[in-house]
Amino acid sequence: MPATLSGIGPFDHLVARGAVAEATSAAAWLHAQLDVEAALAAAQAAAGEIPADAGEAIVAACRTLDLDLAALGAATERNGVPVIGLVEQLRGAVGDAARFVHHGSTSQDIMDTAAMVVAVRAGALTVDVLDQALGLVDALSTSDGATPMIGRTLGQFALPTTFTNVTGRWRRGLVEAAGALRTLAAELPVQLGGPVGDESSYGPHGAEIAAGMAERLGLAVPDGPWSTVRTPIARLAGAWGVVGTVVGDVATQLVALMASDVGELAERADDAGGSSSMAHKRNPVAAISARAAALQVPGHVATLLHAAGGHDFERASGAWHAEWPALNSLMRAGGAAADWLVTSLRRVEVDTDRMATNVRVAEQERNG
Amino acid sequence: MPATLSGIGPFDHLVARGAVAEATSAAAWLHAQLDVEAALAAAQAAAGEIPADAGEAIVAACRTLDLDLAALGAATERNGVPVIGLVEQLRGAVGDAARFVHHGSTSQDIMDTAAMVVAVRAGALTVDVLDQALGLVDALSTSDGATPMIGRTLGQFALPTTFTNVTGRWRRGLVEAAGALRTLAAELPVQLGGPVGDESSYGPHGAEIAAGMAERLGLAVPDGPWSTVRTPIARLAGAWGVVGTVVGDVATQLVALMASDVGELAERADDAGGSSSMAHKRNPVAAISARAAALQVPGHVATLLHAAGGHDFERASGAWHAEWPALNSLMRAGGAAADWLVTSLRRVEVDTDRMATNVRVAEQERNG
Amino acid sequence: MPATLSGIGPFDHLVARGAVAEATSAAAWLHAQLDVEAALAAAQAAAGEIPADAGEAIVAACRTLDLDLAALGAATERNGVPVIGLVEQLRGAVGDAARFVHHGSTSQDIMDTAAMVVAVRAGALTVDVLDQALGLVDALSTSDGATPMIGRTLGQFALPTTFTNVTGRWRRGLVEAAGALRTLAAELPVQLGGPVGDESSYGPHGAEIAAGMAERLGLAVPDGPWSTVRTPIARLAGAWGVVGTVVGDVATQLVALMASDVGELAERADDAGGSSSMAHKRNPVAAISARAAALQVPGHVATLLHAAGGHDFERASGAWHAEWPALNSLMRAGGAAADWLVTSLRRVEVDTDRMATNVRVAEQERNG
């Protein structure tokens, strides 16, 4: 039966949706590792640490290499890290330049730097998605912002306000979430330390090579190897925590305003939002999915911070490896949440009559 | 390039390994949903709520249905839940029995019960893995348990003990972890509530149908619908928390005893555990991976509990959906951790000479 | 100004309320440690490991000892664990029996067993609170259970049901939560291992002493020392996770039904629930506080599991100590949540007219 599905994560429709899903796929991580090896070789060639033609050959091979994925999978199982198998295949593809591949380097340099590359890409894509959400919020504000509506605090009718009060908050949150990712992008540095993290394996030009890689990869120049003091990972956790918080809040408020008892917003039905038992229902599927995806964020943040804060010696014995799935799931869930939010905002209909009715009901209750 | 990888989760080698990975795949979840629809139809037929031949036709179709996965994926996006699309396809496959498919039922009944089915299967497979680990620990105890070794507390040499002190703890933990999963299996009930969770849509035989489904699916008979009070989900979190704790502890202790400075255990090298920069190294890849996988468990538990404890009205608007990826990732990570632990225990070599040396060194330090 | 408050945790009104707060206080933990030392001495005397009169003197001193708290605080800072300073003071109070105090024992035996004692007491008190909640729910069901109300799924009007559908779910959840704590109480064992966890320091009667302590303390007899494989801690996390989930769900549903837009339930105003800016408001303070307290549970569970799953060697270098505040905060938050829930249920008023109105509104919406 659905055997072909066996490799796809269940519930990817919820937590691995949109552009970020592709940017955090297994293929994306392998691409990023090859990009890092290419940047390393190019920077080493520029610094005179490896011959120029070896550098060129390696860069070219990183672009065109047709990986043997079965072999790579087996090597990853064996080594606990994909880099070793990937370097073997890369060496096999560059002839005489083989000994200059991954020169002076170590798995952690490649994996950590690749993680930063993946994170910068996933972050940039999510900034785009958040900007789309912002545009939709602004359109709502333009069309219906002046509509009076009843404010509610602790679930209780409070005082009248207008819909702009709501969209204004959403705007401020979305601007800040995108800003957090933009700031983050400038803080994610190359990792370059070599076998024990002291840069000595890279010869006298370690700092120059790191800077060269940073330029080629669009990353920050590190202030030395960070290896086992994981501030970039913690900053990633923080920025995606901001994204999850904002999307979670906006989605929670969408869901609340779309409840039948409130009825001030709704997701346009089209063909979405059906019920298996109640044909009349119109479920706010996208807002609910945004909320469900955003609810994954805090747990991934906690796992990532736990891993990031427990690195021993010069390369951690488990805590490092534990970061990978947590980081990837964090970015995926945050990206999917933002993507579902855009879908919901696209579908939003404002029921200005209902807003007016609810203001009156609240007024009566307040006076009576 | 490695475009064919795009659907596979990165780091599955770490967190989606072993039998549990397959038992928690997208295909496994769809199978489970079909199994639940089959059990529902069979139980309804037995209770006289639907015609016997309709029941038989539905059961047969659930076994052989060739799902149109693209259509199912699109329907899941649209509806926020896979059940609706699946029921449509199932109805298309049973001719006149179509109107008896999913009779009186609702998405939550099918998804919650399917989750219990998946959980029972994943739990049973993990019990097997934990039992394998137990056998390997017992073999270690038999071969080398009497060897004196130095006990260490807070990382400091304390007093001599024997290796059985270590393996005995591991044994007790593994027995308890398997026991927690066995106990859990008997506590996971069918969900049967209908559209608003009051069983009324199932006619007068609701309790009988639930019991019939439980028998067919190997689940517990519920004491009424649990719908939005999520104790089975919280119990799942608890039991897998025990598994993660035990595997995490044993793996942490393996990693500690395999450190070069301690050197009392090692993972047999074979071809595993290489370094990209240091050919002489012999990394305890399996123990480290077990630890990294176990480190994912607490975060998934927290997400699952957060979702499970926030259900509103008769079906939650986001909290329910948020449970799915968290539950699945939890079982996958716990199962993968146990699987890696077995791999490590299979590779373990005990260095009794080093144990003796360390006892002497500690003795000297204590006396000097 | 309010300097006298400096030792009280802020927000204790939220997360350290009710009987559990007292049972998990600093005093309660010290009492429990003295109870464990007393039980150890009594069991050792009964087993013939220490003289009978020494045992009696120690038991008596544990009951009457007037601790020098300043000295104890300083010793705890110095040693990282309170037991050492407590044992010093206890030895000072028993004259010639001093050398039989804490005989063959180690800090971890006392702390772990004291944690179990505190947990059993906190659990029993919370069972009482949950039983009170159950009584209140049953009273609601008796008085108003037959009232028709509209069921809501994903926040949308679904089909009519009755209020018993709601209270029945709450009942099942509360029964299970109390049951989880009752089951747990029978699973929390004495820890008795001695300096390196192999029981050798307790002479030939280790198992007998452990059993004697268990009987005196109302704990389970251990199947050997568990020391660094932390299943009882993980089981605690699991059971309190069930409590938090159930209280969270019931409180979430109370808050939802008490929203102005729904208006089917309310907390009787009395003098509670005011607003600093809106005199007319009637906030469901207790339900909201129950929800806020329950929201603390998953994070504490995750911290506790992270600590519990990372124990190295024969006594963990940090992970053990990290369990204490997490465990205590977990039980406090869970207990406070249950206590606030009882307060809310005591205040609940059912608006059967509003329920009827909402059924009609939903009917109109469904048909129109």
Next chain:
Amino acid sequence: MPATLSGIGPFDHLVARGAVAEATSAAAWLHAQLDVEAALAAAQAAAGEIPADAGEAIVAACRTLDLDLAALGAATERNGVPVIGLVEQLRGAVGDAARFVHHGSTSQDIMDTAAMVVAVRAGALTVDVLDQALGLVDALSTSDGATPMIGRTLGQFALPTTFTNVTGRWRRGLVEAAGALRTLAAELPVQLGGPVGDESSYGPHGAEIAAGMAERLGLAVPDGPWSTVRTPIARLAGAWGVVGTVVGDVATQLVALMASDVGELAERADDAGGSSSMAHKRNPVAAISARAAALQVPGHVATLLHAAGGHDFERASGAWHAEWPALNSLMRAGGAAADWLVTSLRRVEVDTDRMATNVRVAEQERNG
């Protein structure tokens, strides 16, 4: 017996130590609320919204008010928030100015702004502590940085490096952690929205009043009310996550290097670090406590993010209240961890002979 202890949190020696403990006490929160009321009155007086003498009277009363704590406690229980009772008492102390106290304001404005005030103070104190740690690390680097030591990756001997490789990482992490708190301090804004968060209750000078409060309180000027889109809370979670990660990493590495089997560092014994059963032991109490405190951080971050991302309508019904204890515990644990780290770094002794020995042992192992 130790009944006087009943109000003190157990394990405060671990998680509520140092300057941050005082800055996050119940008294500190009440002070901060009074400071906010004072700043509000002063800014409103400056903007002409309230009479100048009323403003002065309120500011003066906020400085000198002798709160009736019992009454305040009862009011907090009743209202679910301390602000209402505090405003009552403040009004009672200012005579005719009473009606200008808390003018146009609402509980959330005061609590949220007070939280920012507490956070800025706790952050600044922790920056000092981190700077102390930095000074101690630099001193270590100066005295012993050039000492060769063996690098270890995945717990295995790798290649020789020097101690500066270790201290350099610690330096970079500590600089970044302090930097994260400094950046954060500039991002924490005044909350000023009034009853439903739209600023309308503050008259035409809302923005001016907010700016005036920001200046008086040392906070950032908000870009409008943020009320239920909780980016400042998420940013707090992120920055303290960086602190916890750095302290956790440094403490983990201290503990690892202080293990008997490694022996390259130790905490000077003095009278600290005893064992209740083994007089010869010298436990690295401070490093272990730093690690244990840092291990609390991720769980508090997750709770805080969960609460922060679930705010409904114009003021959340539970999620807002849930932030308070999580935020406070987060800052306390992070501050305590940093404080313990300083204690450990003060006690550190470097065993350069052992470093040399270990380099030789690793060399032999590598060659043999």
